[in-house]
Amino acid sequence: MKVAHIAATFPPYMAGTGNVAYNQALVLHERGYDVTVFTAEPSSGLTNAQEVPFEVRYLPAVFRLGNAPLTPSLLHVLRGFDLIHLHYPYIFGAELTLAAAKRYRIPYVITYHNQLLQPGSWKQRLFSLYNRLMEPIILKNSAAIMAVSLDHFQSLHLRNTHQVVVEVPNGVDTALFHPLDKIACRTQLGWPLDRPIVLFVGALDSAHRFKNVPVLIEAVKQASSETDIFTFVIGTGDLQSAYAATAPKNVHFLGHIDNLLQYYNAADITVLPSSTPESFGLVLVESMACGTPVIATDLPGVRTVVAPGHTGLIVPPRDVDALTEALLTLFRDTARLTEYGHNSRHWVEQKYSWATAVDALEHVYQQVNTRWGHGISQEVPYAG
Secondary structure, three states: OEEEEEOOOOOOOOOHHHHHHHHHHHHHHHOOOEEEEEEEOOOOOOOOOOOOOOEEEEEOOOEEEOOEEEOHHHHHOOOOOOEEEEEEOOOOHHHHHHHHHHHHOOOEEEEEOOOOOOOOOHHHHHHHHHHHHOHHHHHHOOOEEEEOOHHHHHHOOOOOOOOOEEEOOOOEOOOOOOOOOHHHHHHHHOOOOOOOEEEEEOOOOHHHHHHOHHHHHHHHHHHOOOOOOEEEEEOOOOOHHHHHHHOOOOEEEEEOOOOOHHHHHHOOEEEEOOOOOOOOOHHHHHHHHOOOOEEEEOOOOOHHHOOEOOOEEEEOOOOHHHHHHHHHHHHHOHHHHHHHHHHHHHHHHHHOEHHHHHHHHHHHHHHHHHHHOOOOOOOOOOOO
């Protein structure tokens, strides 16, 4: 099957949708699919991606709205494909995909990664208008909609999709993220060998205020009255200084880290204290792949990837006392902590490896291919 992936961003730019497109295309290529990724030429300061075994076509962008490039040539390069896979949201790219699908009678499927949001800016008014007017058209005309988390997708209360939505989760590279010896990792990092260690990984900027680092800091303060917890925060952003100013001495801000493998393995628990839903808790999955259990908040998309009482614990959002108690519960019971760690690796291998994720993706492709053959001639809802 000849498949085109359409993504607003792609490596070397490090962003969620582009990385998903890369990993899906890689596994599909290994399984015999003829895959081409269409994306915009990198913005200034970046070079094209490293060599990959599938084709990547970088199209010239005549305009950019944030991470949404306008690449008019996309309309003319999709002839001859059996299926188009749009990574959404992608302003401009979505409309061009729809137009090309109609012109060349090709079905397109959508991976719905998240909704366009930019709180507190003029862009939010534009995005809200787009979500009301254009998004329903893009979704309705697709041959299939895939959500990385049904829990998160349903929480958005989208209008007029008229579609059955299939969950096709993101994956994690289980060869890259794997268990290592905890003591060896701590020794190499210079971390204390005999202290409970909590890890947070995430952006520390205003756009990611919902990661709710202050709740973690307060919970660690409270828990430290019983046990001497060390907390390491990985990430950068304009709020880092403000967070650090309120943090006790046993909370350490490490800045940006490229390779997280040792850090996940050196920690006892990874915490994601988000205060709003997220489409997919990737940090949690990476941590569990390394055999490190997690604590997450009871929110769509975040809670989805955790098996409560098996790979970690779920707490109410914005609840310092509940997070404190969850930390102490696990640190008081080292046998449970160890059990959760073993369970976590198995959980990720079963549900969130890229091989498993692409199994689900292939199933959707095959259904669409059976239903549509090689043509798209009218708006026909996908029935799942």
